[in-house]
Amino acid sequence: MTKPLRIALAGLGTVGGGVIRLLDTNGALIARRAGRPIEIVAVSARDRSKDRGVDMTRFEWVDDTTALAQADVDVVVELVGGSDGPALTLARTTLAAGKSFVTANKAMLAHHGLELARAAETAGVALKFEAAVAGGVPVIKGLREGAAANEIERVYGILNGTCNFILSKMEAEGRDFADVLAEAQALGFAESDPSFDIDGVDAAHKLSLLASLAFGTQPAFGDVAAAGIRHVLAADIAEAAALGYRVRLLGLAEAGPGGLFQRVHPHLVPVSHPLAHVTGATNAVVAEGNFVGRLLFQGAGAGDGPTASAVVADLIDIARGEFGPAFAMPADALTAQGPADAGERRGRAYVRFTVADRVGVLAEIAAAMRDAGVSIESLMQRGAHADGSVLVAIVTHEGPERSVAQALERLRGSQSLVGQPLWMHILG
Structure with a gap:
């Protein structure tokens, strides 16, 4: 085998710890599949003293997260989060330094994805973000590679596990939104401030990335019309069931001559549709291609194991030398479509x-x-x-x-x- 792929890891929360454990557990298998070992050599996080359940003494610790771009590594993995701030600074400096960048940060990519894709192409390095949409579900790779020969007619799905947990719990138990939200927070499915999830913002970030991949358009988060689930009542779910539907928060995007349509909104989904049977904190994405037909990607949308799996899958691609444009085609080929009239x-x-x-x-x-x-x-x-x-x-x-x-x-x-x-x- 050739020399290892050297990694710097920014952010040691749930997903960061999962990446370390995954490489520790499956390191030999990953090395065989990647053609060389993948090794973390430098890390950074806010709290050096926190017990993360893994041996951190083997890694170089960098106090300033944004300085990881200057470490002696091939790839920087960003798991800090946030659309701007240290995450964006780290992304810019990493790509400018000629190093590949892997991130799970959908907010940053939704706002700055085009800029970062151009920077990666200029530097001749990879920008990868499989973990940014649907956790461990390989929907980014599926659209970018598996369905690359197809004209995608529309892409839609359940993009937020918190909302799906709440809606399917309301459906199964007849409980109201506020009650189930409190349970989701107690179980760790929802944040103490759940606004990004329940108001559709998180799903809108992800939808803007899927739309770019599916339709060859520049990411346009500002054009996503987003509404969440905080006003859905148990009575609405019961009424939908009586009519033969289930309520799901869907992100949906279509491109046409009138522009790019992007919307996150609660929908009534027929019980005959696969998305009606997606329950709990699960994500599912449907892409409809003109030759391949309907594709369904479904699985765990969050959590340390699934999200770490997506991060390491990107690292394996980079170890193999499989770069390619971030949004399936060169950044300059992505079109700027205005929003369609809903x-x-x-x-x-x-x-x-x-x-x-x-x-x-x-x-x-x-x-x-x-x-x-x-x-x-x-x-x-x-x-x-x-x-x-x-x-x-x-x-x-x-x-x-x-x-x-x-x-x-x-x-x-x-x-x-x-x-x-x-x-x-x-x-x-």
């Missing part, structure tokens, strides 16, 4: 209102829908709550999304409505 999209919708229990409310809602050109397929009203409010749920026939938006605008400020309506798209 109002022109056609589909069916589920719209839930919480309303005062009085005469005329249903007529008011139906009139707003009629005047906006929305055709109602079905309307359901459920019993009164303790505060006198009731739930009214509408499923529309297929039509332009602009019409539903106009109907909701007509109802804005109505004294009949208690709180904001919930609009969920039905996956077609």
Whole structure:
């Protein structure tokens, strides 16, 4: 075997520790597959004294994380996180120093991926990020390599394990969002401040990277329309089940002549669709190619083992000399597409209102829908709550999304409505 691939590791949290343990456990197998050993020689983290369950004395410790780029290594692995700050500084200095860079940092790539891809190409080194999307699921490699011969028609999926854990738990046990969120936090599936997850931001970061790989476009996180799950009620999930659907937070991207469409939003997914059966903290991505058909990538979206597996898979590629452009084609070939007009999209919708229990409310809602050109397929009203409010749920026939938006605008400020309506798209 040739000389080892020398690694500097920034960040020694859950995933960083997992990378060390994986290389310790499977080192001989990895060396055979990579054609040479892969060795960590330098590390950096905020707390040198913390017990991480592995022997850290064998590694050179660098107090300043951003200085790892100057270490005597071939590759820097960044597991610090954050769209800017030390992570971005380390990425820029590593690539400028002519060293390859591996990261699990979807936020940084969503904001700065094009810049970093250009820097890697200029330096003739690798920029790899399999662990940034769907943890241990090899969806990046699948799109970049396995489906490379296909025109991808759309890519979509369950991109946030925290949200999927919450929704599938609500579904199985009939519990409300706040109660299940608290359990997810206690189990470590959700952060103490869960906003990035439950408001769809984390999924939007990942979707922007998938869209770039799938459609050959520049990453455009700022064009992703994101809405999360914090307003989904147990009653919505029960209503969806009665209609033959399950509620899932989906990220969906399509490219067309009108621009690039990117959206993260709760959807009603037919029980016949594979995504309806993805439960717990699992990720799943569907890519639809014009020759290969539907591809489904599914597995653990987080955790030390799965995410470390993705990181080390990137290191094996680099050890083999398999670089290639970060986003499947050279950075200068990536097109800058503007956002598509969501109002022109056609589909069916589920719209839930919480309303005062009085005469005329249903007529008011139906009139707003009629005047906006929305055709109602079905309307359901459920019993009164303790505060006198009731739930009214509408499923529309297929039509332009602009019409539903106009109907909701007509109802804005109505004294009949208690709180904001919930609009969920039905996956077609």
